[in-house]
Amino acid sequence: MTRILFATSEVHPLIKTGGLADVSASLPAALQELGQDVRLLVPGYSQVLDGLSDKKTVATFAVFPGQPEVRLLSASMPNTKVPVYVLDAPQYFCRVAGPYQYHLGGDWPDNPMRFGMLSRVAAMLGSAGSPVDWQAELVHCNDWQTGLAPAYLHLEKSAHARSVMTVHNLAFQGNFERDWLKLLNLPQHVFDMHGVEFHGNLSFLKSGLHYANRIVTVSPTYAHEIQSTEMGYGMQGLLTARKAHVSGILNGIDENEWNPATDKHLEVRYDDSDLSLKTRGKLALQQRLGLEVNEHAPLLGVVSRLTHQKGLDLLLECLPALMEGGAQLVVLGSGEAELERRYQHLAQRYAGRVSVTIGFNEALSHQIMAGADIFLMPSRFEPCGLNQMYGMRYGTPPVVRRTGGLADSVINANLPEGTGFVFDEPSAISLQRTIKWAIECYRDTKNFRRIQLNGMHHDVGWKHSAQLYIDLYKTILNEPAGHI
Ligand code: ADP
Numbered sequence: 001m002t003r004i005l006f007a008t009s010e011v012h013p014l015i016k017t018g019g020l021a022d023v024s025a026s027l028p029a030a031l032q033e034l035g036q037d038v039r040l041l042v043p044g045y046s047q048v049l050d051g052l053s054d055k056k057t058v059a060t061f062a063v064f065p066g067q068p069e070v071r072l073l074s075a076s077m078p079n080t081k082v083p084v085y086v087l088d089a090p091q092y093f094c095r096v097a098g099p100y101q102y103h104l105g106g107d108w109p110d111n112p113m114r115f116g117m118l119s120r121v122a123a124m125l126g127s128a129g130s131p132v133d134w135q136a137e138l139v140h141c142n143d144w145q146t147g148l149a150p151a152y153l154h155l156e157k158s159a160h161a162r163s164v165m166t167v168h169n170l171a172f173q174g175n176f177e178r179d180w181l182k183l184l185n186l187p188q189h190v191f192d193m194h195g196v197e198f199h200g201n202l203s204f205l206k207s208g209l210h211y212a213n214r215i216v217t218v219s220p221t222y223a224h225e226i227q228s229t230e231m232g233y234g235m236q237g238l239l240t241a242r243k244a245h246v247s248g249i250l251n252g253i254d255e256n257e258w259n260p261a262t263d264k265h266l267e268v269r270y271d272d273s274d275l276s277l278k279t280r281g282k283l284a285l286q287q288r289l290g291l292e293v294n295e296h297a298p299l300l301g302v303v304s305r306l307t308h309q310k311g312l313d314l315l316l317e318c319l320p321a322l323m324e325g326g327a328q329l330v331v332l333g334s335g336e337a338e339l340e341r342r343y344q345h346l347a348q349r350y351a352g353r354v355s356v357t358i359g360f361n362e363a364l365s366h367q368i369m370a371g372a373d374i375f376l377m378p379s380r381f382e383p384c385g386l387n388q389m390y391g392m393r394y395g396t397p398p399v400v401r402r403t404g405g406l407a408d409s410v411i412n413a414n415l416p417e418g419t420g421f422v423f424d425e426p427s428a429i430s431l432q433r434t435i436k437w438a439i440e441c442y443r444d445t446k447n448f449r450r451i452q453l454n455g456m457h458h459d460v461g462w463k464h465s466a467q468l469y470i471d472l473y474k475t476i477l478n479e480p481a482g483h484i
């Protein structure tokens with residue numbers, strides 16, 4: 001049994017902007033199931049404080065010298081009972097709006113301090129001077145928000161934990177002005193190419209990539225892709241130099257949360273024994289969203305952040321042709337203002353055929369996953385992607401581009417064991433052709449059933465991948481110290 005601290009800036013169902021929250025809930029639960037002593041560390045946003053009923057203060061201390069004291073609370077996660085430490089510093093985390101941004105979409109200007117503190121506390125919990133009666137042997141960091149933890153651990157004089165840095169998205173790096181170094185109590189000597197410096201800035205992600213004992217990405221293909229100039233976002237040199245310490249472990253999904261037979265957000269639940277019940281959900285969804293109620297119209301679904309990464313501008317280009325073919329589209333998402341505007345415009349133009357909901361809506365995301373016939377995910381890059389796996393589990397085969405975790409999780413429908421529809425070129429024409437192919441398959445009920453059932457039976461759970469993480473922790477903990 002290893003003592004693991006899983007440090008993260010978001011976790012479902014307390015606070016979520018994307019897949020990181022899902023993984024932060026489901027991976028620790030799977031590790032716990034496999035006998036590990038795993039605990040979470042999360043910031044005390046208002047939503048987190050409100051969502052945890054059994055909080056108690058376990059420590060009070062200053063994170064950086066001369067700063068006012070903060071509290072560390074302990075509680076357990078609502079569904080899984082995984083223990084969680086909450087960094088309670090209301091002046092930093094109890095704010096109206098998102099965890100990283102204020103309402104107008106700009107980043108909170110003190111993000112380096114907010115997530116510097118989170119990183120520092122993660123390192124403290126992995127050090128001999130841990131403020132609580134528990135010391136992690138392994139600190140598992142996730143994305144840039146916890147990327148300074150491996151640097152703080154490296155600088156720690158006392159016996160301390162080793163670290164893993166999981167990269168969920170290399171495009172988000174947490175790069176800030178050099179002046180923050182002092183405020184975050186980091187010595188000048190770490191501001192080096194072989195340290196936290198990245199193009200003259202302090203980079204939280206670079207810190208994690210440099211100082212962590214191992215780097216993991218959320219799919220094997222993405223681990224390979226980010227070592228290239230095109231997809232390395234400037235980190236490819238470091239990633240290539242450390243390639244022996246870089247690996248990819250495909251995310252799993254929470255099979256209780258995402259199960260069409262038990263899903264609390266669905267009016268009509270179903271399983272692989274009777275997919276006519278899925279059609280009833282489709283009709284209900286069409287009705288509720290003001291779409292023409294028509295069992296035979298292929299209903300395409302999208303639930304996504306509306307950003308360049310997700311390739312949804314390509315869908316806008318080919319949509320008129322798809323509409324001519326009789327398809328319907330339901331979109332739930334939020335993000336870039338321009339994309340939001342273009343999608344809303346489309347919903348007006350194709351009233352009754354296209355429904356667009358701008359915003360974040362957990363229940364609707366489940367209802368779309370269940371009610372749509374085909375799920376669309378034409379991402380330009382995708383470190384892993386969870387929605388394609390939810391789609392497969394719900395008998396809603398995904399259309400995906402062959403990149404990152406999409407390439408690793410979806411089997412193309414031209415193979416007997418196919419679970420979805422895969423294309424290569426990030427272009428509107430390739431996407432259009434592939435959606436047309438998916439719609440043709442949909443009209444050939446027997447063939448489509450095969451693809452649906454293959455997907456529903458495909459293993460998308462955590463068991464295998466959580467074991468790979470445990471094996472990795474063991475390897476790291478058995479190594480002699482001082483690899484960096
Ligand atoms: P990413 O983390 O890059 O956004 P993933 O596919 O890994 O992509 O995970 C996205 C998660 O966020 C999924 O659980 C998805 O259902 C959810 N999601 C994205 N947009 C919305 C939204 N507008 N409303 C509800 N859930 C959403």
Ligand code: GLC
Binds near residue numbers: 020382405
């Ligand atoms: C990121 C990635 C997404 C991945 C998720 C969880 O948000 O964009 O591909 O599934 O993290 O690892």
